Amino acid sequence: MKATSHVGRMGLDVTIKVLAGLFAALALVLLGWILATVVTRGATALNWSFFTELPPGPGQAGGGLGNAILGTLVITALATLIGVPIGMATGIYLAEFGAHSRIAAPVRFVLNALVGAPSIIVGVFVYTLMVEPFQHFSAYAGAVALAILMLPVVARTSEDMLSLVPNTLRESALALGAPRWRVTLGVVFRAAKAGLITGVILAVARVSGETAPLLFTAMNSSYWMSSLAEPTANLTVTIFNFAMSPYENWQRMAWGASLLITAFVLLVMLTTRFALRAQERQR
Amino acid sequence: MLILIVAIFVELVVSSRLSIGRFGWSFLTTATWNPVTEVFGAASSIYGTLVSTTIAMLLAVPVGLITALFLVELAPPAIARFVGTGVELLAAVPSIIYGMWGLFVFAPWMAGYIQPGLQSTLGFLPLFQGRMNGQGMLTAGVILAIMILPFITAVTRDVFAMVPAAVKESAYGMGATTWEVTRRVTIRYGFRGIIGAALLGLGRAIGETMAVTFVIGNSHRIRPSLFEAGNTITSALANEFAEASEAIHLSALIELGLILFLITFVIQSFAQVWLKRVSRGMGVGL
Numbered sequence: 001m002k003a004t005s006h007v008g009r010m011g012l013d014v015t016i017k018v019l020a021g022l023f024a025a026l027a028l029v030l031l032g033w034i035l036a037t038v039v040t041r042g043a044t045a046l047n048w049s050f051f052t053e054l055p056p057g058p059g060q061a062g063g064g065l066g067n068a069i070l071g072t073l074v075i076t077a078l079a080t081l082i083g084v085p086i087g088m089a090t091g092i093y094l095a096e097f098g099a100h101s102r103i104a105a106p107v108r109f110v111l112n113a114l115v116g117a118p119s120i121i122v123g124v125f126v127y128t129l130m131v132e133p134f135q136h137f138s139a140y141a142g143a144v145a146l147a148i149l150m151l152p153v154v155a156r157t158s159e160d161m162l163s164l165v166p167n168t169l170r171e172s173a174l175a176l177g178a179p180r181w182r183v184t185l186g187v188v189f190r191a192a193k194a195g196l197i198t199g200v201i202l203a204v205a206r207v208s209g210e211t212a213p214l215l216f217t218a219m220n221s222s223y224w225m226s227s228l229a230e231p232t233a234n235l236t237v238t239i240f241n242f243a244m245s246p247y248e249n250w251q252r253m254a255w256g257a258s259l260l261i262t263a264f265v266l267l268v269m270l271t272t273r274f275a276l277r278a279q280e281r282q283r
Numbered sequence: 284m285l286i287l288i289v290a291i292f293v294e295l296v297v298s299s300r301l302s303i304g305r306f307g308w309s310f311l312t313t314a315t316w317n318p319v320t321e322v323f324g325a326a327s328s329i330y331g332t333l334v335s336t337t338i339a340m341l342l343a344v345p346v347g348l349i350t351a352l353f354l355v356e357l358a359p360p361a362i363a364r365f366v367g368t369g370v371e372l373l374a375a376v377p378s379i380i381y382g383m384w385g386l387f388v389f390a391p392w393m394a395g396y397i398q399p400g401l402q403s404t405l406g407f408l409p410l411f412q413g414r415m416n417g418q419g420m421l422t423a424g425v426i427l428a429i430m431i432l433p434f435i436t437a438v439t440r441d442v443f444a445m446v447p448a449a450v451k452e453s454a455y456g457m458g459a460t461t462w463e464v465t466r467r468v469t470i471r472y473g474f475r476g477i478i479g480a481a482l483l484g485l486g487r488a489i490g491e492t493m494a495v496t497f498v499i500g501n502s503h504r505i506r507p508s509l510f511e512a513g514n515t516i517t518s519a520l521a522n523e524f525a526e527a528s529e530a531i532h533l534s535a536l537i538e539l540g541l542i543l544f545l546i547t548f549v550i551q552s553f554a555q556v557w558l559k560r561v562s563r564g565m566g567v568g569l
Contacts, residue, residue, distance in 0.1 A: 013460035020353035023346050027436070028369045030429055034376060034384045041387075109555060110288050116483070116551040117291075117544070118490025120517050124524070124540040125291045128298040148287070209377025212492040212517070216524045236379050240493065240521075243383055251387075258383050262376060269375045273368070 035262070042259025045252045055222050055238070059247050065257055067224045068233040074225065075142045075218055075234055076208050083147030084200055087154030094155070095162035096184050114152040120212035122148050127216045139225065139232040142218025149213060150203040157199030161192045194279055198272045205268040209261050211236035235261055291544065299538035301531055310538060316503035316519075318527070323535035325542060327503045331420065331513040332543075335495060336488040338424025338509070339431060343488075344481050346428075347435030352465055354436070355443040367440075374433035382497030385426045390417030390498055393425070398510060413508040421509040423499040427491055431484040438483060442476030442561075443469055475561045482554035490547050492517035516543045 049064045056063030090107070098104045122145050130141040165188050173183040189196070219231040220241055235257045242250035242257075296303075302310065306323060313324020350370070354363045394417030401411045446469050454464045470477065500512020501522055514522075516539050527533040 009460055009463070013462040016349070016352075016462040016465075017357055020349045020357055023350045024353045024358070024366045026346070027350060027373060027432065028366060031369050031373045031376075033388075034380065037384050037388050038380060109552070112555050113548055113551045114288060116486045116490070116547060116554075118492065118517065118547055120490070120492040120520050121291065121295075121540050121544045121547075124520065124537055125294055127524070128294050128537065132298075151287075205375070209379065211377070211379040212521060215521055219525060236377070239379050239383065240496075243386060243497070254383065258380050262380050265375055265377055266372055269372065270368075273371075 035266075038255070038259050038262050041252075041255040042257075042262075045256025046259065050253070050256055054224065055233075055242075055253065056249060058245065058250070061249055063249070063253070065233075065235065065238060065253055067221070068235045068238045068257065069260070071139070071218070071221075071225055071232040071234040072208065072236070074228070075139055075146060075214070075232060076204060078139065078143035078228070079146035079150060079207060080200070080204055082143060083150030083203070084154055086147075087151040087203070088158045088196070088200075090151070090155040091158030091162060092184060094159040096188065097180075099163075111152040111155055114148075115156070118212075119149055119210055120215075123213035123216055126213070131217060134229075136229070137217060137219035137231040139218055139228040139230070142214045142232060142234065145213035145217045146207040146210060149207050149210060153203040153206060154199055157202065158192075158196055161195030161199060162188060164195065165191045194275070198276060201268055201272055205265045205272075209236065209265050211240055215240070292541075295537060295541040295544060299534050299541050301534035302538045303534075305531065306535070310535070311542075314503075314505050318523075318529065318532050321529065321531050323532070325516070325535075325539055327505050328514055328516045328519045328539060329542070330505050331499065331515040332489060332517070334420050334509070334513070335423045335427055335499070335515055336485060338421065339427035339488045340481065340485060342425065342428035343432045343435055343484060347432050347480070347484070348439055348470075348477065350432070350436045351439035351443055352469075354440050356461060356465065356469075370433045370436050373429070374437070378430065378491060379493040381426055381430055381494035385422065385494055385498040386418075389426065390422050393417045393422050402510075409507040410509050413506075413510045415510055418498050418500040418512060419508075419510045420499065420513050423495045423513075423515070424509075426494050426498060427488045430491060430494060431487045434487055435480050435484040438480035439473075439477055442473040442480065445476070446472045475557065479554055479558040479561055482550055482557065486547050486550045486554065489550070490517065490543065492521050496521045516540075 049062060050066075051064060051069060052066045053062070053064035054067055055065060090111070094104055094107065126141050126145040126148070130144060131137055169187055169191060170183055173187045174180070178186070214234055214237050218234055218237070220237045221231045221233045223233070225232050239254045239257045239261075242254035245251065302323065306313070310323065310325050311329070312326055313322070314326040314330075315322045315324050316327060317323070350366075354367055358366065394415050398411075398415035398417065398421075402415065405411045450472065451464055451468055454468045459467070495515050496518040499514055499518050501514050501518055502512040503514060503519070506513065520536055520540055520543075523532070524536050527536055
């Protein structure tokens with residue numbers, strides 16, 4: 001060790017401690033700054049017509065994002081329908097049946113890699129798969145892109161939740177003569193129910209704020225959707241398009257949509273967090 | 284699952300074969316990107332990705348490390364939990380919101396306060412010259428730093444928490460200060476875990492799209508100044524993909540996507556293997 005004076009050592013220590021406190025405060029300040037901006041600017045855009053009307057033309061006043069709100073709901077619901085069953089099946093396999101099989105390790109590896117894969121790549125992939133061959137953008141393509149993003153999240157959380165179920169429960173059900181599939185569905189699933197639902201909700205919250213995978217799959221539209229096989233308006237792509245435009249009314253709408261999305265994602269995050277913590281306390 | 288990742292790879296290669304065949308390896312080194320003459324090169328986008336992520340890492344790693352230190356070693360539990368929740372919320376904010384905030388609030392703030400300050404003190408460097416409109420590489424890098432900060436903080440916090448108390452206490456017992464214990468014991472003990480955390484953050488930063496697209500200015504030219512507009516692989520994709528009408532333009536964009544996919548896959552795989560080795564070495568799961 002280098003010989004340094006007592007004062008110097010203490011001084012450095014205090015400096016670092018103060019710095020650490022400042023950095024932690026900085027994270028909170030940034031969060032507060034972002035949220036305050038979104039709330040103050042977004043609140044002015046929210047009114048009844050925001051939820052019910054079609055977007056106004058460039059430079060016009062009034063209007064709303066009713067079609068985009070509907071589109072986001074439909075695309076997200078469709079993505080959940082596709083992504084959750086497949087993701088959960090993967091999770092069940094990893095936790096219940098193939099936990100130590102030869103393909104479990106590579107599957108886990110790929111799941112982790114998929115969680116970290118840039119979402120825009122998923123957009124490009126689905127574009128080449130579902131948009132290029134049919135020559136038009138569609139809500140289906142957007143939903144598939146979001147489903148691919150949900151998949152690994154759902155699979156990982158359901159694996160974790162299922163492996164939390166104590167083995168004695170499985171063994172006692174098996175000892176009663178129940179076949180393996182009934183043990184999984186009737187006993188393990190029921191025991192892990194809250195955790196599984198939380199995992200799904202978190203995955204939905206995660207993808208509902210995604211923009212990049214929708215840019216060239218669902219694209220955007222200024223009309224109400226009439227079928228799933230056409231370009232579909234959605235909140236996040238609308239934010240992108242409107243924010244980049246020079247029209248004040250459009251930018252205001254983009255802020256309104258931002259507030260809606262942020263509020264939804266953060267509220268879901270906080271509630272599930274508290275629910276999970278309450279559950280842990282029960283155990 | 285396994286099929287999915289192979290399918291993504293194959294599909295990207297197949298769809299970019301036109302551009303791969305036309306430009307070959309020179310795609311990686313050409314800085315021209317001209318849809319009119321149909322000459323495409325990825326150099327400016329790759330450069331932009333490298334520069335913006337480097338700025339992000341330089342800012343986020345030290346700050347994340349010290350914030351994690353605060354959460355584990357210094358803060359009382361109640362405050363640590365409060366700050367921890369705040370950091371998690373920061374991670375949950377959708378990237379397009381960072382983009383909105385970056386474009387309308389942060390970029391003007393950078394132009395008003397940070398950029399003039401940098402230019403008057405360090406203006407002799409080519410890095411900090413040019414016009415100051417708030418957009419550009421530097422702003423993109425700072426916003427990326429804010430976005431990956433929560434990830435780095437969270438993983439580093441877990442790594443710090445894994446360091447056995449006995450090791451730390453023996454150092455305290457010798458009269459070391461908190462910082463000395465951190466620097467010589469905790470960081471050294473958890474060094475490899477911190478590298479893993481940084482790699483995860485890096486993977487995030489490289490793939491981040493929307494926030495960067497909003498503030499980077501989107502220009503396919505390589506300029507030395509960090510104040511000038513540039514682009515990244517992701518921002519080029521987001522901006523041009525839906526509008527690319529020529530087959531070769533589209534193909535070149537998909538090849539950009541392929542490059543990005545390969546880069547992030549390598550980083551992710553490396554981070555995973557690395558973190559697994561670390562947690563095995565420490566006898567605790569991460």
